[in-house]
Amino acid sequence: MRITDKFKYDLFLYQFNTVKNSLDRVQEQIASQKKVNRPSDDPVAFSTYVGLNAESILYEQLDKNIQHVTTFGRVYETCFNTMGDLLADAKEVAINHASGSMDSALRETAVTQVESLIEQLVTLGNTVVGDTYVFGGKQSTAAPFRLNPDYSVDFLVAEGSDAANEIYVDRGSTAQYNISGKEAFYDRLKTLYANPANAYTGEVSLNTTDLVFVVDATNNTISCNSDPTAITLTQGVYTGAELASEIQARLNDAVPPGEAGYVVAFDASTRKFTIANNTANEVNLDWSVSTNAADLLGFNLVDSRLEENGGRDTSDMDTGTTSFAVRMLDEDSYEYSVNGGVFSGSVDINTGTYIDGSLQANTINRGIMITFSSTDTPLAAGDTFEIKDYSIFETLKNLREALVNDNATWSSDNISQISDAVDIVNGNTAKVGVNLQTMETLTEANNARQQRTSEIISETINADLAQLAVEYNSLSTAYQALMYSVSKMANLGLLNYLS
Amino acid sequence: MSIASILNIAKSAMFAQQTSIQISSNNIANVNTKGYCRLDPDLREAPLIPTDYGLLGNGVEIAGFVRYFDRFLEASIASRNTNLQEQKTEVTYFERIESILNEDSSKLAENVTEFFNGWQELSADPTNLARRSSLAAQGENLARTIRNLYSELTGLQRELDLQVQEEVDEINGLTASIADLNQKIIELGSSSTTEASDYLNQRAELLKELSGKMNVVSFEDEAGSLTVMTASGRSLVARNRSWELRTQQDPVAGFRNVAWDDGAGNFTDLTNAINSGELKALMDMRDEYLGDGFIKDLNNLAETIVTEVNEHHSVGYGLNGFTDILFFSEPTSGNYASTIALSVEVSTDVRYIAAASSEDDTSGNDNALNIASLIDEDLIIGGESTRFTTYISTMMSEIGDLTQNAQELAAHQKSAMEIMEQQRESLSGVSIDEELTKLMQYQYAYQAAARLITIADEMFQNLLEVAR
Numbered sequence: 001m002r003i004t005d006k007f008k009y010d011l012f013l014y015q016f017n018t019v020k021n022s023l024d025r026v027q028e029q030i031a032s033q034k035k036v037n038r039p040s041d042d043p044v045a046f047s048t049y050v051g052l053n054a055e056s057i058l059y060e061q062l063d064k065n066i067q068h069v070t071t072f073g074r075v076y077e078t079c080f081n082t083m084g085d086l087l088a089d090a091k092e093v094a095i096n097h098a099s100g101s102m103d104s105a106l107r108e109t110a111v112t113q114v115e116s117l118i119e120q121l122v123t124l125g126n127t128v129v130g131d132t133y134v135f136g137g138k139q140s141t142a143a144p145f146r147l148n149p150d151y152s153v154d155f156l157v158a159e160g161s162d163a164a165n166e167i168y169v170d171r172g173s174t175a176q177y178n179i180s181g182k183e184a185f186y187d188r189l190k191t192l193y194a195n196p197a198n199a200y201t202g203e204v205s206l207n208t209t210d211l212v213f214v215v216d217a218t219n220n221t222i223s224c225n226s227d228p229t230a231i232t233l234t235q236g237v238y239t240g241a242e243l244a245s246e247i248q249a250r251l252n253d254a255v256p257p258g259e260a261g262y263v264v265a266f267d268a269s270t271r272k273f274t275i276a277n278n279t280a281n282e283v284n285l286d287w288s289v290s291t292n293a294a295d296l297l298g299f300n301l302v303d304s305r306l307e308e309n310g311g312r313d314t315s316d317m318d319t320g321t322t323s324f325a326v327r328m329l330d331e332d333s334y335e336y337s338v339n340g341g342v343f344s345g346s347v348d349i350n351t352g353t354y355i356d357g358s359l360q361a362n363t364i365n366r367g368i369m370i371t372f373s374s375t376d377t378p379l380a381a382g383d384t385f386e387i388k389d390y391s392i393f394e395t396l397k398n399l400r401e402a403l404v405n406d407n408a409t410w411s412s413d414n415i416s417q418i419s420d421a422v423d424i425v426n427g428n429t430a431k432v433g434v435n436l437q438t439m440e441t442l443t444e445a446n447n448a449r450q451q452r453t454s455e456i457i458s459e460t461i462n463a464d465l466a467q468l469a470v471e472y473n474s475l476s477t478a479y480q481a482l483m484y485s486v487s488k489m490a491n492l493g494l495l496n497y498l499s
Numbered sequence: 500m501s502i503a504s505i506l507n508i509a510k511s512a513m514f515a516q517q518t519s520i521q522i523s524s525n526n527i528a529n530v531n532t533k534g535y536c537r538l539d540p541d542l543r544e545a546p547l548i549p550t551d552y553g554l555l556g557n558g559v560e561i562a563g564f565v566r567y568f569d570r571f572l573e574a575s576i577a578s579r580n581t582n583l584q585e586q587k588t589e590v591t592y593f594e595r596i597e598s599i600l601n602e603d604s605s606k607l608a609e610n611v612t613e614f615f616n617g618w619q620e621l622s623a624d625p626t627n628l629a630r631r632s633s634l635a636a637q638g639e640n641l642a643r644t645i646r647n648l649y650s651e652l653t654g655l656q657r658e659l660d661l662q663v664q665e666e667v668d669e670i671n672g673l674t675a676s677i678a679d680l681n682q683k684i685i686e687l688g689s690s691s692t693t694e695a696s697d698y699l700n701q702r703a704e705l706l707k708e709l710s711g712k713m714n715v716v717s718f719e720d721e722a723g724s725l726t727v728m729t730a731s732g733r734s735l736v737a738r739n740r741s742w743e744l745r746t747q748q749d750p751v752a753g754f755r756n757v758a759w760d761d762g763a764g765n766f767t768d769l770t771n772a773i774n775s776g777e778l779k780a781l782m783d784m785r786d787e788y789l790g791d792g793f794i795k796d797l798n799n800l801a802e803t804i805v806t807e808v809n810e811h812h813s814v815g816y817g818l819n820g821f822t823d824i825l826f827f828s829e830p831t832s833g834n835y836a837s838t839i840a841l842s843v844e845v846s847t848d849v850r851y852i853a854a855a856s857s858e859d860d861t862s863g864n865d866n867a868l869n870i871a872s873l874i875d876e877d878l879i880i881g882g883e884s885t886r887f888t889t890y891i892s893t894m895m896s897e898i899g900d901l902t903q904n905a906q907e908l909a910a911h912q913k914s915a916m917e918i919m920e921q922q923r924e925s926l927s928g929v930s931i932d933e934e935l936t937k938l939m940q941y942q943y944a945y946q947a948a949a950r951l952i953t954i955a956d957e958m959f960q961n962l963l964e965v966a967r
Contacts, residue, residue, distance in 0.1 A: 002925045040597055044896065047892040051888055061616035064623075316859065
């Protein structure tokens, strides 16, 4: 093959370019400390890096969320410890008073002490972290509790906003980060509060702590996919769990055997129903049409669209907030009101009748019966009783009034009610503890995941500087050798030998 | 046979060697000239003359020049140049698209993730106005990122369209030049002159350049004229005539198509007939890889972000109790990537951000959680069920693959071209050493011929001495 001069120089140029390109590449990798700087360097590695980097950012956010839950958890832990101490003090006062060991001076001191306990609990209830009221539930910008001059306490968070918020603590998994005032200071058990100023000092009790659901001809149809009578519930009296089971059965009537159907559950802690659609078809529950059924089950009058294969919806409202007030008219009769409404006509006290005097549970009495035991002090006109969800504040207010009225019987009753309060606090403390433990585990898992992601990113993208240094040296040597050979080659022409 | 004939022989020899030295000089002068084909003198013995002793040599003459040229090799180089230029153009533009989309600079996946993280941040404190403002800023940042990417990609697309026009203009210039050279070669009538050789070299270079721009078919007729046609058989050059290509705006896409002008004002669309070369690469990059490729991908991504976020946002409730509010404004043209922006309500007052799912509880965070979860959901993006970050990393992988593939193909084509160029250089290139050797050869021959004159002169002197 003829080797021409242009051939020689072109070849050198080509080789120079090749080595120079390699040198530039290595220099860039050393400067950026990455072996993959652009997608074309290694498309698969770069794509993996983009995905992992996004994941890493997501994990950082999850880490922040976990820290948020942990911070709130620590605050709740402190609050519940303090609450426990305050309730222990209250219990001691109730025990002392119930034992009859208090003279009037001691009672006055005790009243002041209980008032102080209520104030401290309200202060705890209005604890602020940053600009968030930690017991405000979803309404975290305003104080959730208000102390009234009579030492009653109002819970100012509206129904619907009194639930806790959740945030993501893992991919696709949420955790409750706050505890609403409703959870911390109240319970969903129906409790009977007697006015300590009552003349009556005998036993009074309720037949149940839970309301029943009464399905009748007015509320037993649920419109579904625009069919107004698609679901007809069997009329009767149900507990929450029983009603959930009945709804599930009726919904599944239309589902062919062997196929996935509907699942309906009742959560006693929130008194809400959840309807899950596991069928292969989307379904619309027309609450805007079935208004009475919606009211029964706690749904707003907005239709629920349940997507196929797992779509679900949960009651918007607590179904068990009904409260009753009873006011004695005389020794043998009383009047009552529902949810603070107008009082009814006279109802005779008869054993075995519901609060409205009916012999059967209905949508008014919700299965509540009140029973008075005969004592030496008979019921008197003006004596009042309230049946509502358990409240720590109400219990302490009751204790205060028992002290003011020197009603040792009620103080005695209060001991068990304060124990219930301690149970609530203990329950919440345990819940917070478990939550904190979970967060600790999640933090470790998240850190491990972040670490692993960083390692994979590092292995995928980052450069091995030692290897690059060796490569750079090798290329530099090659480059110098090339330059040397060019200079030598230039001297190897015939021209240099001709004078 | 006379002494004068010796002088004639010496004269012809000196002339021939001097001309040979001139050819070598020209070869040396053009050692670095692109497309130059070395020449050698075609020395032949001068016609014999009859003497009393029979036919006797009468010196040397130059019959012409030998041009070291392999037409088949040149045709192969021109053909190879079509693929090489196509790949080089693709590499250039793929690298530019890659630099635009590169996650390290665009931060597209990062901003998408940060945006949905913003919803998570808000869910931790839904009534916090600072967090709402931060989310709005993240939304605007994401929108700006997408708009900027779209703007850069469409800018590149417009640049490519202008480049198509420039290529067509250059092709027309090249075909006109080839026709002009055809005319000159025909006029000279012979390719064995240095002048004709120069024209042939120039024409071969122009053909190579033309082949780089689009695939053409060419052949030479007996008169030395080169005929050039498009791959679909449309004439570009025939003897001294050339036909022009024109660009026509596509009424739908709005970009330039390429058409062949028959010279009588009739145009035939050639866009789909151009199946290789730089022009093909430019149109492919413009239409296939940008228009129907990355620009469309980006638009699909923007569309899914806007529609999915808006779908959830519009059923939620803002802190001010408003519902049916969009988070991102809906585009009027169907082009999401160019217009993506926060809705007027959200950009005006962050209380419109619908973190809650119930009107009874506008301080709730359920809707924020629903929107935050979109980052981990399989959604329909461009007809495929995928996640946002997976879709973006697929885009990265795709541009990486295309660029890498084009780089490798270009390197392969370049390497193949190098080999062919080496073969061409081996045949047609100039070697200084070789030329110096020849120079010495011609110089010695010249000196010897000069010596002949001296001898003839001495012979004349001797003869004159005898006569005296």
